[in-house]
Amino acid sequence: MADITYPPVEETTPFNAESLNSRFSDPVGSVREAINNISLDAIAPGALNQFHFMSGASTGSPSQSFDQLRVGRQGATHTYTRAQTVASSSGYLPFNTAGGAGSGTDLRLTTVSTLDDDGPYSGILVLGDFHLYRVYDPSQLAADRYSVDSGVSVRIEYLNPSSGNWVGINKTIRWVSGQLPTNRTGTSDSVDRAQQLKIPIRTLITASDISGGKLGGIRAVVRVDYDSVNQSTATAAEFFQCDLACISLTSKKT
């Protein structure tokens, strides 16, 4: 440890190059050496503030809103069906500007590629907001299109860079029910009403959630669940605006 000292030049001490150098620049005990070797003890409590650190949050690349799915109050929806869900290999469909057909742009984020409890990135905070306009069975008569047994599940997946596969993170699964009974014949005002359900996801993904601590991206997916009342693969989920964002959390300066 080196403290900054500057011993006074006493009456009998020559004031010359040696006495100056020993105080300013000599390898041992000089001001220069002390400043070039500041110890932890020299940092006073509370000495460091925002000017001394880089950001603890990185929004990755990018903090993405899914603008293509932006809709107004009477805007178009993007639709996913039970039939498409069944046909998919994972049982989930990526949120996509073209809906379950998947021919548009996925709701997908590129983020940091490695998570490690020892840093520099120890976790990714993921936030999602999915606006379900309605889930219903269009193959039924209007009064019978809804079922309390219908519903959708939404989850977050990460891309495993080794296998190239998208892997679901089970702790992020959110399920909602259609919440409306079938057979509302005679109650015209309740026919074909939209549920307007907002489905939120907030989760922290850490190294323990992903294989080998490596990932190649994050996306949001949806499945249209089996409706045992209508028992139809035509059951469809229509979504309005869906947002996905992530923050890569820095735990160590590199």
Add this chain to the structure above:
Amino acid sequence: MPTTLNLTAFTDGVASDPATVEGNFYTPSSNGQGSLEIINGHLGPVNMPGVGDRVGREHIQQGALSNGKAIGGNTNLDYFGDGFLGWDIATENASAVEADKFYRTIPGASMTFFLPYSPSLLVLSWGIFVAAKVDKYDPTEEDGSVLEGGGAGNPPDPYFASNYGAIIRAYLDGSRIDRKYFPVPPKGLDTSIGYGNWDRTWSSFYFVQFPSAGWHNVTLRTIVPPVTVHAVDTNYERPNNQLRVRTRHMDYVYFR
């Protein structure tokens, strides 16, 4: 750019120049390398080789890396259509500026906060639990509420059918946050439209990168449509439409 300190050395036998001595104390430069002026913000990791990542939380000022606050409320708040007379869907569609004049701020879901510096990221998040109902009441000849051009029993509630018991929007610094909008589906007063669960939760978020330092405000605001439109296009006010706001919260967190 942090650098090591190098001071001018003195040579034995050469008269000490006062300017050289003074220069060792204070010679401003871009990196502070040549004088003790280096302590004016030029010190960095190269000056602290033994410190490394041993800096502890006690060394860091509160709020230097992140800070935030959360507020909330759980007292029921009721909003009725008669508080929004003059609003209609045409205004809403035509002009956000005009429509915004009718929106009311929701206490417990709104806050003013101060950013001491411009952080790299500000995260706003909120949640609100609400229930809306529409005064589903068909005009009748008997009570005189039948509308001109319309008859008793005509369904007069396109807002109901369009799922608008209320609209909630998020605002930052007085302006709508684009895309942050929630149409609250209503439950009706008569039994035929009482099916289902129409209470709703909206939990959402918004990111702002490099917001300016200083005061900001974030609010959730609402309107309750006061007007229904008759089947033959006659406006008809229904001030009993209601939105009940139950629990709600608003949070902000910012990162250096």
